[in-house]
Amino acid sequence: MSDGKLISFEGIEGVGKSTTINSIREYLEARGIEVYCTREPGGTKFGESLRDILLNKKSVITSEAELLIIFSIRNQHISEIIKPKLSQGTWVLCDRYIDASIAYQGFGKGVDLKKIKSLIELFTYNVMPDLTVFFDLKYEIAKKRFPKNKNKDRFEILDSEFFNKVYDGYMYQIKEHDNRISIINANADKKNVFNQITLLLDKKFSFLYK
Numbered sequence: 001m002s003d004g005k006l007i008s009f010e011g012i013e014g015v016g017k018s019t020t021i022n023s024i025r026e027y028l029e030a031r032g033i034e035v036y037c038t039r040e041p042g043g044t045k046f047g048e049s050l051r052d053i054l055l056n057k058k059s060v061i062t063s064e065a066e067l068l069i070i071f072s073i074r075n076q077h078i079s080e081i082i083k084p085k086l087s088q089g090t091w092v093l094c095d096r097y098i099d100a101s102i103a104y105q106g107f108g109k110g111v112d113l114k115k116i117k118s119l120i121e122l123f124t125y126n127v128m129p130d131l132t133v134f135f136d137l138k139y140e141i142a143k144k145r146f147p148k149n150k151n152k153d154r155f156e157i158l159d160s161e162f163f164n165k166v167y168d169g170y171m172y173q174i175k176e177h178d179n180r181i182s183i184i185n186a187n188a189d190k191k192n193v194f195n196q197i198t199l200l201l202d203k204k205f206s207f208l209y210k
């Protein structure tokens with residue numbers, strides 16, 4: 001049996017990743033593919049409990065401690081879930097992965113990129129996405145989509161300056177990994193976004209449908 005594929009979904013807050021991931025799951029399942037949806041930070045019991053601490057507005061965490069928590073969660077997630085699923089031939093759809101660490105902790109919070117790249121090299125067992133879909137939407141547009149009465153988490157309370165830097169971080173990653181990361185225009189309705197992604201999948205994994 002061949003290994004499954006790892007597909008990650010990235011973007012700043014409010015770009016509509018979560019709903020789209022569910023439609024993509026249905027699209028792949030309809031083609032006979034076994035699919036598992038997961039997210040970061042989180043994905044395991046251990047990771048989900050640390051996620052609560054990480055996203056809690058009351059938590060006081062330095063940027064580097066935050067980075068290390070995220071990689072601790074990621075290491076557990078890869079060992080316990082992602083690697084075993086991929087080796088069973090299951091496709092894993094992951095809401096955020098390594099690019100978020102470069103964008104949020106590196107560009108957003110100013111942690112030295114060398115440190116983040118070392119953590120990627122040392123603690124992810126070379127488990128790289130086969131495809132990363134970047135939902136392209138600038139903060140000024142994305143923020144109009146935020147529900148008015150949402151109880152914002154530790155990241156969502158940050159300002160436009162932070163999210164503009166995060167966006168720049170994603171642009172940096174896209175330049176460095178243009179073979180892996182594909183950009184879709186997220187300033188469109190759900191159906192349009194879904195169609196853009198299925199086109200990408202059909203192009204990238206066309207051998208699977210033959």
Ligand code: TYD
Binds near residue numbers: 018097099100101104
């Ligand atoms: P998010 O997907 O936005 O969750 P939700 O849709 O429930 O709000 O992810 C939670 C936050 O975690 C998000 O603000 C980005 C942050 N994050 C990092 O800062 N670095 C990382 O490496 C990852 C994976 C996420």
